Amino acid sequence: MKITIIGTGYVGLVTGACFAHVGNSVTCLDKDEKKIEKLRQGKLPIYEPGLKKIVNENIVNKNLFFSSNTKNSIKKSKIIFVCVGTPMKKDGSSDLSFIKKVAIDIGDNINENKIIVMKSTVPVGTTETILKIINKELLNRSKKYIVDIANNPEFLKEGKGVGDFMSPDRIIVGLNNHKLKSVFKSLYRPFSVNHEKLIFMDVKSSELTKYAANAMLATKISFINEMAIIAENLDADINSIREGIGSDSRIGFSFIYPSAGYGGSCFNKDLNSLISFSKKVGLKPKIVNAVNQVNLNQNKYFFNKIIRRFKIKSMRKYTFGIWGLSYKPDTDDIRNSISINIVEKLIKLNSEVRVYDPKSLDNAKLYLKDNDNITFCKNKYEAVKGADALILLTEWLEFRSPDFKKIKSHLKKPIIFDGKNQYDKYDMQKRGFEYHQIGARTL
Numbered sequence: 001m002k003i004t005i006i007g008t009g010y011v012g013l014v015t016g017a018c019f020a021h022v023g024n025s026v027t028c029l030d031k032d033e034k035k036i037e038k039l040r041q042g043k044l045p046i047y048e049p050g051l052k053k054i055v056n057e058n059i060v061n062k063n064l065f066f067s068s069n070t071k072n073s074i075k076k077s078k079i080i081f082v083c084v085g086t087p088m089k090k091d092g093s094s095d096l097s098f099i100k101k102v103a104i105d106i107g108d109n110i111n112e113n114k115i116i117v118m119k120s121t122v123p124v125g126t127t128e129t130i131l132k133i134i135n136k137e138l139l140n141r142s143k144k145y146i147v148d149i150a151n152n153p154e155f156l157k158e159g160k161g162v163g164d165f166m167s168p169d170r171i172i173v174g175l176n177n178h179k180l181k182s183v184f185k186s187l188y189r190p191f192s193v194n195h196e197k198l199i200f201m202d203v204k205s206s207e208l209t210k211y212a213a214n215a216m217l218a219t220k221i222s223f224i225n226e227m228a229i230i231a232e233n234l235d236a237d238i239n240s241i242r243e244g245i246g247s248d249s250r251i252g253f254s255f256i257y258p259s260a261g262y263g264g265s266c267f268n269k270d271l272n273s274l275i276s277f278s279k280k281v282g283l284k285p286k287i288v289n290a291v292n293q294v295n296l297n298q299n300k301y302f303f304n305k306i307i308r309r310f311k312i313k314s315m316r317k318y319t320f321g322i323w324g325l326s327y328k329p330d331t332d333d334i335r336n337s338i339s340i341n342i343v344e345k346l347i348k349l350n351s352e353v354r355v356y357d358p359k360s361l362d363n364a365k366l367y368l369k370d371n372d373n374i375t376f377c378k379n380k381y382e383a384v385k386g387a388d389a390l391i392l393l394t395e396w397l398e399f400r401s402p403d404f405k406k407i408k409s410h411l412k413k414p415i416i417f418d419g420k421n422q423y424d425k426y427d428m429q430k431r432g433f434e435y436h437q438i439g440a441r442t443l
C-alpha cells in the first residue's frame, strides 16, 4: 500500500519505518526541511533502539521516502496518517493548531478519494472536527472527493517503540464507516500474525481509549508512590509491598515501580487534556486530578530528602553527581524529565552538579545551556568524582551493578539518593553506603 505520514516526530517516524519495513511504500512528510534532509541521509533526530537500522534498510530498499513537499506527499497516497503533535497549552488543554493546519493542507491538496487516519492523541470529538474542516476546504474548491476518517491511537513506549509497533498488545481503530475495516485488516495483518490484534470501535471511544490507557498507567504509578510515602513513614518497605501486591495477577507487576514521579511527554499532557475536555461537559474527574497532584508531590518528596540531609538552604555549596537525565532509559528524550527538574532546582540553590547520561547528554546540554555549576561528564564514575552524594534518577542498565568501591572512593562521603530503587538497602548498608530510596527508611 502507499502511505503518507504527516508529521515525522517520534510517533510518525516509528510508524512510517515499521509500515515500510513490512513492504509498504511510505512517504514521511515534515515541515522541518533540515530534519528531512538528515533523514534522507539516514541520520535520525532521536535515539530509539532498532529504529536507525530499519530506517536505513528501507531507504535503500526504496520503501521509505522523506519529503517536506506537502502537496506532492498528500497526492501520492490513498492513505494518510496524521502524526503531528498536540502539545499542552498553559490552561492544560491540547493545542490543536498543528492538527487543524494539517486538515486544511489535506483539504487543499487532495486529488482523489482518501482515507485519513488520526494517530495523534486528540481530545474526544477532534477526529470528526478534522473531517469537517477537510470537507469545508473541498467545498471551497468545489471538489466532491469522498474522505473517510478513522482514529488509530498509538501506544508506543519510547525506548521500545519498534518492538511495540511490530508486535502490539492491541491495535485500536475507531471508525464510523464499517467498510474501512478491510483496509485496516490488510494494513495491520503483518503485525497480527500471532493472533488478531485489531479492536474496532466508534471514533469517540477510540479517542478516549488512548486517554483512559495513559490515565490508568499513571494512576498505577501515583498509587504506588502514595503507598511509598505511607510505607516510609510507618517504617515499612515499599519494595516488599510491591512484590506482595504485584504477585496478585489481578494487579500485576507492571507500572507499580515507585519513583521520584513519572515524566515524559505523554502522561502529564494527556491527563491535563482529559481534565480539560471533561470540564467542557461539566465534569471534574477526581481520580485523574489526584494522580497529577500526587505526581507533583512525589518529585518534591524526593527533592526534600536531599534538602533535609544537606540543609542546602544554608547556601553552602555542595556538589552532586547525577546519574541519568532522560525521563526513562533507552531514550535521549528529556521532555518533562524528573532528573532535569532536580538538576535545575539544585542549581537554583547554588549547588554544583556533575551529570552523566548514556544517550541524552547532547539534548541536556542544549536545554540547560552553559552554566558554570554544571559539568557534563563522559562516564558515570567521572560524575561522582569529588561529589557529596550520588543521585540516581534514570534506571539505565549500566547503573544496575556498578563498581561500588570505585563510587565510594570518588565520593566525599558514601551517600546515595536513589529515585528508582535500583539497589538493595541491606546490601548498600553492608557496602558502607548511606542509602536513601523511595518508600523505605534509610538504615
Ligand code: UDX
Pocket: 154, 155, 156, 157, 158, 159, 214, 217, 221, 254, 255, 256, 257, 258, 259, 260, 261, 262, 263, 264, 265, 266, 267, 327, 328
Ligand atoms: C507512555 C505510554 O506507556 C504509552 O503507551 C503512550 O503511547 C505514551 O506514553 P512513555 O512516555 O514512552 O509511554 O513511557 P512509560 O514507559 O509509560 O513511562 C512514563 C513515565 O513513568 C516514565 O517517567 C517512567 O520512569 C515512569 N514510570 C513507569 C514509573 O515511575 N513507574 C513505573 O512503574 C513505570
